[in-house]
Each structure stands twice: as C-alpha cells, then as structure tokens.
Amino acid sequence: MINSILLTQALTVQTWTYILVGITFSLYIGIAIWARAGSTKEFYVAGGGVSPLANGMATAADWMSAASFISMAGIISFAGYDGAVYLMGWTGGYVLLALLLAPYLRKFGKFTVPDFIGDRYYSNTARFVGVICALLVSFTYVAGQMRGVGLVFSRFLEVDINTGVVIGMLIVLFYAVLGGMKGITYTQVAQYCVLIFAFMVPAIFISIQMTGNPIPQLGFGSELADDSGTYLLDKLDGLSTDLGFAEYTEGSKSLMDVFAITLALMVGTAGLPHVIVRFFTVKRVKDARKSAGIALLLIVILYSTAPAVAAFARTNMIETISNQPYATVPEWFKKWETTGLITFKDKNNDGLIQYVADKNKNELVVDNDIMVLANPEIAELPNWVIALVAAGALAAALSTAAGLLLVISASVSHDLIKKMINPKISEKNELVAARLSSIVAVCVAGYFGINPPGFVAATVALAFGLAAASFFPAIILGIFYKRMNKEGAIAGMIVGIVTMLYYMLKYKLGWFDDVLPNKSEWWFGISPEGFGSVAMLLNFIVSISIMKLTPEPPKEVQEIVELIRIPSGAGEATH
Amino acid sequence: MAKNKPKAYWKENIRYLFILLIIWFIVSFVAGIMLKDVLNEFKLFGFKLGFWFAQQGSMYVFVVLIFIYVRLMNKLDKKYGYDK
Numbered sequence: 001m002i003n004s005i006l007l008t009q010a011l012t013v014q015t016w017t018y019i020l021v022g023i024t025f026s027l028y029i030g031i032a033i034w035a036r037a038g039s040t041k042e043f044y045v046a047g048g049g050v051s052p053l054a055n056g057m058a059t060a061a062d063w064m065s066a067a068s069f070i071s072m073a074g075i076i077s078f079a080g081y082d083g084a085v086y087l088m089g090w091t092g093g094y095v096l097l098a099l100l101l102a103p104y105l106r107k108f109g110k111f112t113v114p115d116f117i118g119d120r121y122y123s124n125t126a127r128f129v130g131v132i133c134a135l136l137v138s139f140t141y142v143a144g145q146m147r148g149v150g151l152v153f154s155r156f157l158e159v160d161i162n163t164g165v166v167i168g169m170l171i172v173l174f175y176a177v178l179g180g181m182k183g184i185t186y187t188q189v190a191q192y193c194v195l196i197f198a199f200m201v202p203a204i205f206i207s208i209q210m211t212g213n214p215i216p217q218l219g220f221g222s223e224l225a226d227d228s229g230t231y232l233l234d235k236l237d238g239l240s241t242d243l244g245f246a247e248y249t250e251g252s253k254s255l256m257d258v259f260a261i262t263l264a265l266m267v268g269t270a271g272l273p274h275v276i277v278r279f280f281t282v283k284r285v286k287d288a289r290k291s292a293g294i295a296l297l298l299i300v301i302l303y304s305t306a307p308a309v310a311a312f313a314r315t316n317m318i319e320t321i322s323n324q325p326y327a328t329v330p331e332w333f334k335k336w337e338t339t340g341l342i343t344f345k346d347k348n349n350d351g352l353i354q355y356v357a358d359k360n361k362n363e364l365v366v367d368n369d370i371m372v373l374a375n376p377e378i379a380e381l382p383n384w385v386i387a388l389v390a391a392g393a394l395a396a397a398l399s400t401a402a403g404l405l406l407v408i409s410a411s412v413s414h415d416l417i418k419k420m421i422n423p424k425i426s427e428k429n430e431l432v433a434a435r436l437s438s439i440v441a442v443c444v445a446g447y448f449g450i451n452p453p454g455f456v457a458a459t460v461a462l463a464f465g466l467a468a469a470s471f472f473p474a475i476i477l478g479i480f481y482k483r484m485n486k487e488g489a490i491a492g493m494i495v496g497i498v499t500m501l502y503y504m505l506k507y508k509l510g511w512f513d514d515v516l517p518n519k520s521e522w523w524f525g526i527s528p529e530g531f532g533s534v535a536m537l538l539n540f541i542v543s544i545s546i547m548k549l550t551p552e553p554p555k556e557v558q559e560i561v562e563l564i565r566i567p568s569g570a571g572e573a574t575h
Numbered sequence: 576m577a578k579n580k581p582k583a584y585w586k587e588n589i590r591y592l593f594i595l596l597i598i599w600f601i602v603s604f605v606a607g608i609m610l611k612d613v614l615n616e617f618k619l620f621g622f623k624l625g626f627w628f629a630q631q632g633s634m635y636v637f638v639v640l641i642f643i644y645v646r647l648m649n650k651l652d653k654k655y656g657y658d659k
Contacts, residue, residue, distance in 0.1 A: 084629035231621030
C-alpha cells in the first residue's frame with residue numbers, strides 16, 4: 001500500500017511545477033525570438049495582419065488575468081449569487097465592444113486609444129487626458145499581475161515572493177521589448193492554450209468526482225454522485241444556511257448595487273485600452289467583429305466553468321473541514337496555513353473547526369485565492385494537475401501584464417513623444433523610445449509587485465470605474481454622435497474621472513474622513529465598485545450639455561466620422 | 576442615390592444594434608438581476624432559473640449575440656457593396 005503511494009507520488013508537485021513552468025516559459029521565449037518586431041507598426045499593432053482566430057485567442061489571454069484565473073472562482077465561492085456581477089460584467093462588456101466600438105475603431109485605423117481621442121476631438125488636450133487615463137488604468141492593473149506572478153512562484157516553487165516577481169519581470173521584458181505587439185500576440189495565443197487547459201482539467205476531474213458529470217457547466221446543476229438524489233446547489237444552500245450564511249443561490253447585495261456593479265464592469269471592460277487595442281491588429285473591419293466573437297467564446301469557456309468550480313469548492317471545503325477536529329485536518333490545510341492564506345483560531349477551545357457566519361464565533365478565515373490554487377489538493381487530484389494550475393496561473397498573469405505594458409509604452413512613445421513632444425522623430429528612434437518606455441514600465445510594475453500599495457485590490461475596481469467614466473462615453477459619442485465636439489468630450493472625461501476618483505477615495509479608501517464612511521452613506525446605495533456607472537452617466541450628461549453650448553466640430557472631423565461608419569471602400573471614395 | 580447609401584446603411588446598422596442590445600439587456604439585467612427572484616421560482620434541472628441566467632445563461636446568449644451580429648453585418652456589407 002505504502003509502496004504504491006510512493007510510486008504514484010514519485011514526482012513531487014514541486015518537480016512537476018518546475019517541468020511544466022520550464023516548458024511553457026521556453027515556449028514563450030522561443031515565440032518571442034521568432035516574432036521580433038522590426039517597425040513601429042509591428043511593435044504597436046503586430047503589423048495589422050493578425051488573423052481573427054489568433055486575435056481572438058490573444059484577446060482572451062490578454063483579458064483573463066491573474067484575477068480571472070486565480071481569484072474569480074474563489075470570490076464567487078464566498079459571494080454565491082452576488083458573484084454573478086463579475087461573470088455578467090466581464091463577459092457582457094464584449095457585446096458592447098463588438099457592437100459599438102471594435103469595428104469603428106479598426107476602421108479608424110490608429111495605434112492607440114488616446115490616438116483616437118486626440119484625432120476625433122482634434123485636440124492635443126483631449127489626447128493628453130486620454131494618455132493620463134490610459135496610464136492610470138494600466139498601471140493600477142499591471143501591479144496586481146506582477147504580484148500574482150510572485151505569489152504563484154512563492155507558493156509552488158518555494159522561492160521568495162520577490163524573486164518570483166523578478167523572474168516574471170525578466171520574462172515579460174524579454175518578449176514585450178523584443179517583439180512588441182507582434183511578440184505579445186503570438187505568446188498570448190500560446191498562453192491561452194496553457195491557461196484554458198490548466199483551468200479545465202481540474203474542473204472536469206472535480207465535476208466527475210462530485211456529480212459524475214464530466215462537463216462542469218452541467219455538473220453544477222446536477223445531482224450529487226452520492227446517490228442521495230439531492231441537487232448540488234440545494235445541498236450547498238442547505239450547508240450555507242446551517243452555518244448562518246445567506247443561501248448560496250440568493251446572495252446578500254442589494255438589487256440596485258448588483259445592477260450598478262454589473263453595468264460598471266461591462267462598460268469598463270469595453271473601455272479598457274489594452275483590450276481595445278487588440279482590435280487594431282486585424283486586417284479588416286469584418287475581422288474585428290469576428291475576432292470579438294471568438295474572443296468572447298474562448299473567454300466564456302473559462303467564465304462559465306468558474307461558477308461551477310466555485311460551487312464544487314465551497315461544498316467540498318465545508319464538508320471536509322466544518323466541525324472537524326483540527327488535529328486531523330488534511331495536509332493541504334496545514335500547508336496553506338503556513339502561507340497565511342488559511343488562519344484558524346480555536347476560540348472556544350474545543351479542538352473543532354467552527355466555520356460560521358457569526359464573526360464572534362467563526363474560527364476559520366480562508367482567503368479567496370485558495371479556492372482555485374488549492375482546489376486540486378482538496379479534491380486529492382494527481383500532482384501533475386496541481387502543477388498545471390501553477391503554470392496556468394502564470395500564463396494568465398504574464399499575458400495580461402504584457403498587454404498592459406504595451407499600452408503603457410505606446411502611450412508614452414507614440415502619444416506623448418511622437419504626437420505631442422517631437423512629431424519629427426524618426427521611425428527608428430520612435431521604436432527605440434517604445435522599447436525604452438516598456439523597460440521603464442516593467443520596472444515600475446515590478447516595483448509595485450514587490451512593494452504592493454495597500455490599495456491594490458481596491459484599484460482593480462478603480463481601473464474599471466475609470467475606464468467606464470472616461471473612455472467609454474468619449475469613444476461612443478465620437479462614433480455615434482457626429483455633432484460631438486472637443487469641448488464636450490474633454491469636459492465629460494474630466495468630470496467623469498474626477499467624480500469617480502473622489503468617490504473611490506472617499507468611500508473605498510476613507511481619505512476624507514477619520515473613519516471609512518458607512519455603507520448607509522453611499523449615494524443611491526451604490527458601492528464604489530458600482531459607481532463607475534454613475535460616473536459614466538455623468539460623463540454623458542456633461543459631454544452633451546457642454547456640446548450644445550459650444551461650436552460644432554470642423555467639417556473634416558465630421559467627414560471622418562462618416563468614414564468610420566462605413567466598413568470599407570469608403571476610404572478611397574474621398575479621393 | 577449614392578449620397579444616401581451610407582445613410583441607409585447606417586440606419587439599418589443602428590436598427591440591428593438596437594434589437595441586439597435589447598436582448599443583451601434582457602438576459603442580464605432583467606432575467607439575471609431584476610426578475611431574479613421571480614424566475615427563481617422555476618427550476619432548470621438543479622438550477623434556480625434566475626440564478627442560472629445570472630451565472631450561466633446570460634454569458635451563452637452574449638456569445639450567440641455577437642455571432643448573429645457578425646452574420647447580419649456581413650450580409651449588410653454585401654448588400655451595400657461595402658464588403659470589398
């Protein structure tokens with residue numbers, strides 16, 4: 001018996017992790033060398049000739065970050081129904097992107113989002129506001145990714161978390177600086193394959209274990225495999241209420257807040273520069289539409305699995321440890337306890353683990369991130385599966401970090417240097433500037449990864465709020481409202497962003513009061529996470545009101561708008 | 576005539592957007608959020624229906640919506656000769 005256990009465990013999790021991470025990293029580096037960028041067009045938009053399928057895969061990897069891969073299922077696991085805000089918010093945004101933005105921005109045919117803002121609103125002030133927004137959004141986002149890389153390294157390879165961040169920086173630096181968008185695109189294609197495989201394998205294993213159904217999306221709504229005839233979700237509702245939590249399928253946020261957060265995340269998704277810029281890399285308008293569809297399909301494979309994983313993990317966890325003696329907990333419990341992601345304090349000294357909703361009696365605190373990372377261990381899956389999760393999490397974090405770094409470097413070298421400071425810069429020098437600014441950006445991101453500001457978690461929500469409050473209305477109005485002028489757009493963006501920042505600082509970080517203001521003081525009962533929708537509305541209102549009071553945009557600009565609306569051929573028609 | 580072509584194209588495009596976005600709104604904000612409690616009275620296998628829309632169904636519809644849009648627009652482009 002012991003012999004057979006030794007045999008199956010011959011390769012430890014750590015060895016497997018080294019093998020899998022080693023293979024995937026060599027792959028990324030190989031692709032980077034193959035796909036070097038030789039011109040600014042290749043560096044910024046991969047030469048503009050990426051196929052819709054490759055772009056869809058790259059967009060999916062670009063979009064699914066460490067947060068989607070590691071944290072989302074865990075958050076849903078603890079939030080139950082309320083977790084739907086992320087599921088609907090982060091997928092519904094693609095409908096807006098595909099229908100309202102991507103085709104027109106592709107037709108416009110520029111390199112960056114501030115580029116569109118600057119040209120459409122015939123103003124360098126508008127461009128500058130765009131650059132500031134792009135930098136703010138991207139930096140807040142990228143810090144979290146580097147932290148994710150460090151976490152995975154330290155957890156699975158037992159290296160120091162800072163060493164992990166530095167290794168991650170070097171890899172991203174290598175392919176982002178060398179290959180620009182071209183290198184990033186093809187590594188992201190590989191990273192999508194790695195991350196989706198790594199996410200699905202354990203999910204399928206666990207689904208079979210718990211419900212006998214190999215498809216997690218169906219297993220999630222099936223009866224338990226224990227022949228009790230009980231549906232998994234009914235069981236979980238029961239377990240949750242027994243422990244004093246809200247029913248899993250009901251949630252506890254107010255309807256208004258769920259609505260506002262979902263809307264803010266959708267609109268924010270559609271306004272994120274690192275996602276939008278991916279649609280500049282395809283050949284035709286038609287390809288932009290199609291690749292948005294492919295991207296969402298590929299994203300939904302993971303996003304529809306995540307809530308299933310969440311429900312499995314939560315049921316499994318409650319059943320394995322609730323009311324069990326601490327002395328006999330499984331090995332994974334002790335292992336994660338040493339990392340501080342699980343903490344147990346025996347308040348009533350009975351030696352049992354009380355996991356209940358009542359904060360005074362609850363003895364167990366479990367970090368969100370564990371649900372995905374420890375899930376294979378909790379379900380006692382083979383070592384290679386556990387190691388696979390590590391490689392997948394790294395792929396998710398690295399692909400997103402690279403996309404964000406490109407936005408940062410393009411904003412600096414293209415929008416600031418080429419378009420505003422030194423328009424006469426040669427193509428060769430602009431390329432040097434682009435590479436230098438991505439090196440600086442990686443270093444700054446790494447610094448934040450090693451010294452994470454306390455508000456990193458809060459700033460991810462801020463990034464969506466900012467994108468919703470600034471870019472989304474400016475781009476939509478720029479396409480769908482010919483009369484929209486620079487005065488309106490600039491005023492709208494500034495008012496939107498400032499209001500959003502103020503609300504976040506006041507109600508999320510408590511900067512303006514001695515203590516963080518209570519929920520009851522929220523405007524309309526909307527949380528800071530959902531406030532992006534209010535700030536977005538405000539942007540629309542301000543933009544349109546100011547526009548009515550100021551002169552209409554020049555004829556040439558109105559003609560550009562008409563051209564954007566026609567997918568092809570119209571370009572030549574103006575000659 | 577040639578002058579009206581872009582306008583007519585744009586009008587049809589807007590009509591498609593309007594219809595598709597109404598569906599987008601209904602499956603997520605209406606079925607998954609506002610009418611969640613009502614729909615939860617019904618069950619789809621082990622799922623309460625409102626919960627299913629919020630955590631599964633709306634996403635599937637989103638994907639389908641984009642592909643319908645792609646098809647509609649490809650046809651529209653062809654009709655107006657904008658597909659070249």
